[in-house]
Amino acid sequence: MFTPIDIINARVPGYSGLQMLLIYSGTVQRILPMGTAFKRVPPDNLQVVDVKGDWISLGGVDLQINGGLCLAFPDLNADNAHVLAKISEFLWNNGVDGFLPTLVTTSVENIQRALAVITNYISSNNNASQHQAQILGVHLEGPFLNYQKRGAHPAEYLLPLTINEVKRVLGDYAHVVKVITIASELDPTGEVIKYLRSQNITVSLGHSQATYDKAQQAFEYGATMVTHAFNAMPPLHHREPGLLGAAITNKNVMCGFIADGQHVSPIMLDILLRASNYDLGLFLVSDALAPLGFPDGTYPWDSREIEVKNGTAFLPDGTLSGTTLPLLVGVQNLVKWGICNVEQAINLATTAPRQAIGLDSTISGAAVNNLLRWHVDEKNGEVSWQRFVDPPQPPLNKGGL
Secondary structure: OOOOEEEEEEEOOOOOOOEEEEEEOOEEEEEEEOOOOOOOOOOOOOEEEEOOOOEEEEOEEEEEEOEEOOEEHHHOOOOOOOHHHHHHHHHHHOOEEEEEEEEEOOOHHHHHHHHHHHHHHHHHOOOOOOOOOEEOOEEEEOOOOOHHHOOOOOHHHOOOOOHHHHHHHHOOOHHHEEEEEEOHHHOOOOHHHHHHHHOOOEEEEOOOOOOHHHHHHHHHHOOOEEOOOOOOOOOOOOOOOHHHHHHHOOOOOEEEEEOOOOOOOHHHHHHHHHHOOHHHOEEEEOOEOOOOOOOOEEEEEOOEEEEEEOOEEEOOOOOEEEEOOOHHHHHHHHHHOOOOOHHHHHHHHOHHHHHHOOOOOOOOOOEHHHEEEEEEOOOOOOEEEEEOOOOOOOOOEOOOO
């Protein structure tokens, strides 16, 4: 049984002024401006929660996360499949409602095995607990990448971008793949993008050398996303705007980006945010690796090792390979750096990624367990958050971990 709740004096992304949220049967039934007159007979057990100007939002959605709790998703097999539930619980506790396990470039055998495990988990275990982040599908980041922009992806497993190779990689699991990152210039005909769209797979451009013209052509074929803006692609240039320039100026394209302060300078993120109209053209990703949930240090990664320093992971040669920071740390960073207001930063991790893959991003109708409460410290401007659940949770979380 859910206790009926009125949340009062709340700020809600997309709404002007203070709001009240009326929650019945565990879901948000109505959102009304404070002071609105309406008739009802309040339930005897009604709980009124005054959040005193704090923000109420949906939980985060992470469209690019490579692993967690020392398990890399490409290493999934029958013996470690049980860790998926633990990762889902860990992510829920870190403010994430849903995520796309991301499979980086590896052998076709490894990809197929991981897809099989995830498919089985979705069908048998997903939503087993209200306190687990939902697996929304899979993000294939590779193996159809440009060799010159492969970054930390192992070169020996890169494949040519053809329909036959794509079908071989997808096998019987096209239905579970939600997003695929490709270097579109590897298929100038555009036939692969059209095929992927026919399978309801969102096409993201990344690890690519595409020029502005090549990228624009890929967007016309049906690509609608860009993977980790600025990273593993040509830089913005005043004579050749490149892939990122094409994405920024295309209102139908959304770019993911990493806000750890290392993958992209906060100054360049400021420029990107302004040029892309914030959450209308961008969304946050964690790009978290297997050591997510563990401290800085050296960890195995495929046949190599990564070193994690202050939450950012590097190969021994200095190549950036990802982070170990939960998604909502990016929200806190954007506000701390002064390049987003609180509402914009929240949207970049909550509503924008939902919109990027066609999910409902409205709070009305959402489950109370999926709501976050955000607080801004008046003294230092720091943002903290907690799950808004019944009963109330421990003190607000400042870092997600």
